[in-house]
Amino acid sequence: MSKEGDKRREGGSMVLKMLTGSQAVAWAARLARVDYVPAYPITPQTEIIEILSDWIRKGEMDARFVQMESEHSLLTAAGTAAATGARVFTATSSQGLLYGFEMLYCIAGWRAPLVLVNVARALAAPITLEPDHNDVLAARDSGFLQFHAENAQEALDFVLLAYRVAEDHRVLLPAIVNIDGFHLSFTRERVELPEQSAVDEFLPEYVPVHPIKASEPVAKGIPVLIPPLYSFFKYQMHMASRNALGVFREAARAFERMFSRAYGPVEEYMLDDADTVIVMSNSFASIGKQAVKALRDEGNKVGLLKIRLFRPFPTDEIVRALRGKRCVVVIDQNISVGRGGIICPEVAEALYHLEDRPKVILPVIAGLGGKAISLEEFRHSVRVAERLASLRAGPDRPLLLFREDEEMLVESLLKTASGG
Amino acid sequence: MSITKYRTLKDVPREEFLAPGTSLCAGCGALLVMRLFHKALGGDVVWVNAAGCITLMATFPYTPLKSSWFYTAMASAPAGAQGIRDALDILIRKGKLDPSENLKVAVVTGDGAASDIGLQSTSGAIHRGLDFFYLCVDNEAYGNTGFQASSLSPMGSETATTKPTHLFPAGNPLPKKDLFEIWRSHRPPYVATISPSHAVDLLRKVEKALTLKGPRLFLALCPCPTGWGIEPSESVKLARLAVETGIWPLKEAIYGEVSHTHVPSKRKPVEEYLKAQRRFAHLFRPVKNEEVIAEIQKQVDDYWSKVER
Ligand code: SF4
Numbered sequence: 001m002s003k004e005g006d007k008r009r010e011g012g013s014m015v016l017k018m019l020t021g022s023q024a025v026a027w028a029a030r031l032a033r034v035d036y037v038p039a040y041p042i043t044p045q046t047e048i049i050e051i052l053s054d055w056i057r058k059g060e061m062d063a064r065f066v067q068m069e070s071e072h073s074l075l076t077a078a079g080t081a082a083a084t085g086a087r088v089f090t091a092t093s094s095q096g097l098l099y100g101f102e103m104l105y106c107i108a109g110w111r112a113p114l115v116l117v118n119v120a121r122a123l124a125a126p127i128t129l130e131p132d133h134n135d136v137l138a139a140r141d142s143g144f145l146q147f148h149a150e151n152a153q154e155a156l157d158f159v160l161l162a163y164r165v166a167e168d169h170r171v172l173l174p175a176i177v178n179i180d181g182f183h184l185s186f187t188r189e190r191v192e193l194p195e196q197s198a199v200d201e202f203l204p205e206y207v208p209v210h211p212i213k214a215s216e217p218v219a220k221g222i223p224v225l226i227p228p229l230y231s232f233f234k235y236q237m238h239m240a241s242r243n244a245l246g247v248f249r250e251a252a253r254a255f256e257r258m259f260s261r262a263y264g265p266v267e268e269y270m271l272d273d274a275d276t277v278i279v280m281s282n283s284f285a286s287i288g289k290q291a292v293k294a295l296r297d298e299g300n301k302v303g304l305l306k307i308r309l310f311r312p313f314p315t316d317e318i319v320r321a322l323r324g325k326r327c328v329v330v331i332d333q334n335i336s337v338g339r340g341g342i343i344c345p346e347v348a349e350a351l352y353h354l355e356d357r358p359k360v361i362l363p364v365i366a367g368l369g370g371k372a373i374s375l376e377e378f379r380h381s382v383r384v385a386e387r388l389a390s391l392r393a394g395p396d397r398p399l400l401l402f403r404e405d406e407e408m409l410v411e412s413l414l415k416t417a418s419g420g
Numbered sequence: 421m422s423i424t425k426y427r428t429l430k431d432v433p434r435e436e437f438l439a440p441g442t443s444l445c446a447g448c449g450a451l452l453v454m455r456l457f458h459k460a461l462g463g464d465v466v467w468v469n470a471a472g473c474i475t476l477m478a479t480f481p482y483t484p485l486k487s488s489w490f491y492t493a494m495a496s497a498p499a500g501a502q503g504i505r506d507a508l509d510i511l512i513r514k515g516k517l518d519p520s521e522n523l524k525v526a527v528v529t530g531d532g533a534a535s536d537i538g539l540q541s542t543s544g545a546i547h548r549g550l551d552f553f554y555l556c557v558d559n560e561a562y563g564n565t566g567f568q569a570s571s572l573s574p575m576g577s578e579t580a581t582t583k584p585t586h587l588f589p590a591g592n593p594l595p596k597k598d599l600f601e602i603w604r605s606h607r608p609p610y611v612a613t614i615s616p617s618h619a620v621d622l623l624r625k626v627e628k629a630l631t632l633k634g635p636r637l638f639l640a641l642c643p644c645p646t647g648w649g650i651e652p653s654e655s656v657k658l659a660r661l662a663v664e665t666g667i668w669p670l671k672e673a674i675y676g677e678v679s680h681t682h683v684p685s686k687r688k689p690v691e692e693y694l695k696a697q698r699r700f701a702h703l704f705r706p707v708k709n710e711e712v713i714a715e716i717q718k719q720v721d722d723y724w725s726k727v728e729r
Contacts, residue, residue: 035510038503064510066502069544073499076492076541080468080503083490085511088503102493205516212488212504213521214464219483221491229480 014198014259019191021184022047024152025091025117025177027191028159030061031199032115035086037065038077042096043129044181045119049091071096075103075116082112082174083220085211087163090114093181094121094135101138107174108143108237110221111209113166114174115159116144120282121181122369130370131180133282133334137310137342143237145175145244146311148281150267152189154308155179157261160194160203164251167206170243180283182370194259202258241312248309265314267306268321270296274303276327276382277358279347281307284333284367291378302382307343315350322347324356327385332398333367340398341365359389363398377401426460426623433459433623439484442477447652449642449659450474450557452616454528457555457638458487460626466490466504466523470497470538472530473564474557488523495537497527498545501552526553531572532562534639535597546606546635553629554637556599559644567647571597575719576712577699579647584702590712591702595719600639604673608635612672612681615641617660621670621681628672641668649698661693666720669727680727687724690717 019027026048029037037056039049055061068074071092082088092100097118107114118139120131136146145166147158155177162175179185194202210218224230248265256262269289271277280288285306295302305321307314322328328351332341344363351357362385366373384399425431437458444451450473458465465487469475471494478489492500505525511517529538534556542554561579562568569579574596578584582592603611609632614622622640629636641662643655650658662668663682667690670682691713694700703709 035514036503036506038506062514064506066506066548068499068502069540069547072493073496073502073541073544076496076499077503077506080490080492080500081507082503084504084507085517086507088507103496106493212466212490212508212523213517214523215521217486217488219478219485219489222478222480222483222489223475223491224480226480 014195015193017191017193018188019152020047020186020188021149021152021155021179022119022186023051024156024191025159025179026051027193028156029089030055031194031196032087032089032160032163032203033062033200034089035063036078036081036088037063038068038074038081038088038090039065040068040071040074040092040096042071042093044121044185045091045093045096045117047185048117048119052089071100072103075100075107078114078116079103079107079110079112082107082114083110083208083212085206085208087206088114091117091119093119094123097135098123098138104139104142104144106221109233111172112174113172113206115162115166116174116176117159118176118178119181119185120178128369130182132368132370133178136176136178137334139176140311140342143173143241144311145171145173145241146309147175147177148308148310149177149179149184150283150285150306151184152187152191153261155184156191156193157255157259157263160199161248161251161255161263164203165244165247168247169207169209171240171247172209173237173240173244178282184283192259198258202254245312245314263308264317265309266317266321267308269304269306271303271305271321273301274325275301276303276329276385277322277325278302278304278378278382279307279328279330279343280304281310281343282333284373287373288331288378291375294375295379295382300382313346313350318347318350319354322351322358323354325358327360327362327382327389328358329362329364329381329385331364331366331373331381335365335368344398359392360385360394362388362395364401365398366401371406373401374403377403424624424627426620426627429619431623432456432619435459437463437486442484443479444473444476445644445646445652447645447655448473449616449644449655450530450559450640452655453555453557453614453622453640453642456616456619456622457626460623461524461526461553461630463487464523465526468492468497468501468504468525468527470494470529470533471564472533473559474528474530475564494533496541497529497533497538498541498550498552498554501525501527502545502548502550505551524553525551526555528555528557530563531556531558531560532570534558535571535599539602542603543606546603546608546637549634551633552635554635556637556639557642558639559642559647560596561647563644563647569594572599576703576716578702579699589702589709600671600673603637604676604678606635607676608637609633609675610636610672612637613639613641613668613670615659615663615668615670616643617656617663618670618682625672625681647699649701650696654696658693658696661688661696664688665690665693666724667693669723683727687720690720
């Protein structure tokens with residue numbers, strides 16, 4: 001960790017540090033005083049678990065680190081430990097998340113409120129290292145709460161918020177905090193590191209419900225073979241997740257009082273007078289914001305809506321931000337092959353029944369496998385949406401962004417691959 | 421073995437940890453083993469389970485157990501045990517949990533979970549020296565799903581996926597994996613085979629394991645009336661025949677050192693064991709498959725010739 005970047009703010013309420021996204025979430029786990037860190041390495045998550053294992057081995061963090069033999073086992077151990085009453089932190093990525101996928105549903109069903117950082121990385125095949133969100137969004141139906149971070153500060157803060165919301169007895173669901181691989185995980189930024197005492201106040205000790213102990217035997221995870229019972233428990237989870245919206249707002253207010261940073265489930269960027277709104281999430285939203293500024297300089301009334309809390313889905317905030325706008329451009333950094341983006345239909349459904357719903361909701365696929373999104377592509381997407389609106393037409397398919405120079409590059413590589 | 425509380429069947433502890441009336445089949449060998457095993461293990465246990473027949477012991481809102489139970493997933497009960505063991509240890513060390521709340525952590529799975537889908541997770545847990553018990557109730561197939569072959573199904577047996585046909589007259593052509601040796605190769609403190617027919621041997625082994633720390637693993641041959649094609653009343657008899665024919669050696673390995681806890685003085689022919697079960701009926705009718713029966717006998721003889729030497 002860079003010492004030069006550290007600066008103590010006047011009043012000593014926190015420390016400024018230069019941290020990567022990975023270091024920021026490791027600090028959050030440390031500040032949350034987690035008890036248990038089961039781990040299994042995968043690029044680009046490794047920096048997180050290396051830091052935590054180091055701190056624990058040096059006695060700087062009072063927790064147990066155990067290296068498991070797979071993500072499936074790691075998630076199993078994480079879930080049973082949380083159900084036993086420990087505060088659990090872990091991290092994985094991409095293939096790892098999918099390898100342990102079965103356990104995501106189990107952990108959520110056990111109502112074991114651990115926090116898992118997913119370092120987003122596109123899924124094989126073809127295998128690659130750069131990010132998109134098909135990994136984290138595959139988990140959207142599991143019951144995990146999902147926080148999507150744009151920068152290192154959000155990454156740190158969201159881990160703390162995630163524990164507070166997840167462990168709340170009105171919620172009791174696990175949470176994923178998503179940070180994009182490389183773009184966020186390995187990028188060094190200035191981060192305000194909260195004081196331990198303040199975090200202790202914000203995040204009291206985890207009080208488990210029906211933990212595993214000798215005096216009160218329990219049976220956990222057992223089959224329910226009567227269909228109404230199954231439905232009942234799933235509805236319960238759903239309602240707990242919807243409760244998390246209110247609990248999040250409460251927690252965010254407490255967080256703001258304590259740390260002077262305000263977080264809503266969505267972030268509105270230059271929305272007030274916007275005709276067209278770009279919807280994005282995660283680290284590429286920073287590029288989106290730059291594009292919005294540039295497009296505004298060119299005279300376009302454009303804004304950006306960033307989704308921070310993806311599960312539970314913040315329908316009310318999305319409706320509030322987008323109703324009455326002329327066009328919405330949803331940039332999905334993922335692809336549901338054979339359909340389109342994953343987030344766009346959720347946004348469209350939220351708006352469908354409004355009288356003043358936008359004229360056009362344009363689905364755009366971009367940034368797959370970490371492909372950059374240039375200003376021209378933002379400009380093009382906005383233009384397509386606005387043209388459709390003036391023609392009173394709707395899009396008949398998602399816009400798949402791909403630039404001419406990229407096409408040329410791919411063509412030359414295809415030629416090489418075929419020996420040409 | 422020096423001092424033991426268990427000398428005869430009269431010494432089987434009276435205390436029951438498993439209430440009657442589960443949804444398992446009548447005469448289920450796995451249930452017999454589980455009941456005896458628990459008696460020897462005593463109270464204050466959390467069982468960690470992977471999918472199998474035993475999973476149906478506890479179905480909402482009932483559990484027959486006085487102890488705690490955690491159904492995890494088919495592939496990862498040992499990892500589930502890791503999480504519970506670690507959590508209890510940390511919480512006790514940090515003073516968040518009273519030491520009197522501590523529990524023994526015991527995994528119970530069938531042979532499919534143990535030898536196929538959960539082998540990786542078992543290997544990981546043993547390698548990490550996890551302080552736990554593992555009881556594998558081996559009925560030699562995936563019983564809960566209708567008796568399909570597992571890698572612990574014996575050569576020559578009929579299962580739902582190894583039906584004898586004119587192309588495969590022997591039924592299952594593959595050998596039974598040697599899970600005892602796979603476990604032992606990790607050099608855990610304790611590995612043993614047990615049988616519901618040899619209750620005193622079983623109790624003594626658990627008693628010994630209780631004095632050790634780390635992975636303590638038990639492989640129990642569990643006759644399965646439904647899958648083996650025997651009467652529910654014959655389970656213990658078949659388990660005994662498996663021991664007396666030498667098919668199921670009773671042994672233990674302490675830190676890898678193997679010793680046999682029961683050496684049958686004169687081994688019965690394997691035919692006696694095979695003949696008594698419907699899953700081997702094709703070896704006898706319509707024509708006797710001398711070759712396969714002889715091969716099974718030879719494997720048993722070879723095994724014991726190395727022991728007796
Ligand atoms: S199928 Fe076999 S092992 Fe399973 S419950 Fe029935 S008798 Fe027991």
